[in-house]
Amino acid sequence: MEIDPLPNGSGSVGTTIPEAAATTTAATAALKTTPSSKLSQLTESLKLEHQLLRVPFEHYKKTIRANHRAVEKEVSSVISSVADVADCNEPSKEDAVLNLTSLVSRLQGLKRKLEEGSRTENLQAQRCRARLDHLESVDAENLSEWNNVRLKRILVDYMLRMSYYDTAMKLAESSNIQDLVDIDVFQEAKKVIDALRNQEVGPALAWCVDNKSRLKKSKSKFEFQLRLQEFIELVRAENHMRAILYARRHLAPWGATHLKELQRVMATLAFRSNTGCAKYKVLFEPKQWDFLVDQFKQEFCRLYGMTLEPLLNIYLQAGLSALKTPYPYRDCHSLTAYGFIYIYLVTL
Known part of the structure; x- marks a missing residue:
């Protein structure tokens, strides 16, 4: 998922209480066994690991919500079927057997969904636990090794954002850090991005439905922009x-909050796709799809509490800024290594 450079920082409004507590606990456990000479260095390092905990935690919550909705829907269906059977007046033996068989089949399906949901939730919980253990494992003796793992995590993050999925997976597997990187999360985003690049809004709208409450809370316009583009495509096709x-059906509900944008798009019914009026001609240009891709990337990062820019860029920018002072010159070789890695990846 290639993300263009954007202002640094997480899209989240703030760190949730469980995440803050987890980060604090991990930092405290690590610092208890650390000599005072490296106390400051470790403290600052752990402060940068917000995303490491936030992403799996958000994914875990999303999985729980999805499983809850699926089970709730299936339970309602089973209860409705039971009520229908109970309302039957003196059903025949064949009808009774058929109804009971149908109920048993539904209940078996519900059991399978519960088991699958439980397995998925356990995997997500294990990933959160693995990352907490990773943060707690840092101490003065293994600091070099721990930093090496962090470098690999940063490289995997960069590769995933730049759409080098196979390379990212191979690096994660060879380094045995699958639980410390977010390959599955980025693969979820890849499906939506690929669809938008093929000028299809279906997967993106489905993603909006799955995350409707959180997008509404953040006052996101992404779904509205998707609806506008779908309307434009209908006008283009005359x-x-x-x-x-x-x-x-789909645009009128947004009129109260986005009336001007809605009026502008509705005017395309009169101007058509071949208009020479620049104000409306731009709405039919292919770059509107590129804008939707960029918008999705930003919403996706905000949803999972990721930085909008790759971690490698952030670390490199911070290091280059620090080079302006005399203090960090002793570490310039490692910074130069970061720089060469960055330049190499950019030129791939």
């Missing part, structure tokens, strides 16, 4: 009646 019906 399917005006469908476009009007689509606007009534």
Whole structure:
């Protein structure tokens, strides 16, 4: 998932209480066994590991919500079927057997979903635990090795953001850090990005539905922008009646908060896709899809509490800024290594 350089910082409003407590606990455990000479260095290092804990924690919460919705839907269906059977007046033996068989099948399906959901949640919980253990394992004796693992994590993060998925997976597997990187999370984003690049909004809209409450809480306009683009495509195809019906169903609810944008897009019914008016012509340009891709990347990073820019860029920028002072020159060789790695990856 290639992400263009953006302002540094997490898109999240703030760290949640469990994450803050987990980071504090890990830092405290690590620092108890650390000599005072390296206390400051470790403290600053652990402060930068917010994303390491935040991403799996958010993924874990999302998995729980998805499993809860699926089970709730299936339970409602089973209860409805039981009620229908109970309402039958003196059903025949064949009907009773058929109804009971159907109920047993539904209950077996519900059991399978519960088991699958439980396995998925356990995997997510294990990943959170593995990252906490990783943070707690740092001390003065293994600091060099721990920093080496962190460098590999940063490289995997960069590769995933730049869409080098196979390379990222191989590095993670060879370094045995699968639980410390977020390959599955970025692969989820890849499906939406690939669809948008193919000018398909379906997967992106499905993603918005799955994360509707959180997007609404952050006052995201992403779903509205997807709806606008879908409307534009109907106008481009000169399917005006469908476009009007689509606007009534999907765009009208946004009128109270985005009236000006809505009015501008609705005017395309009169100007058409071949208009020479720059104000409306831009709405039909292919770069609108690129804008949606960039917008999704930002929303995705905010949702999972990721930095908007690759971690490698952030570390490199911080290191280059520090080089302006006389203090860090003793570490310039390691910084130069970071720089060469960065330049190499950019030029791939």
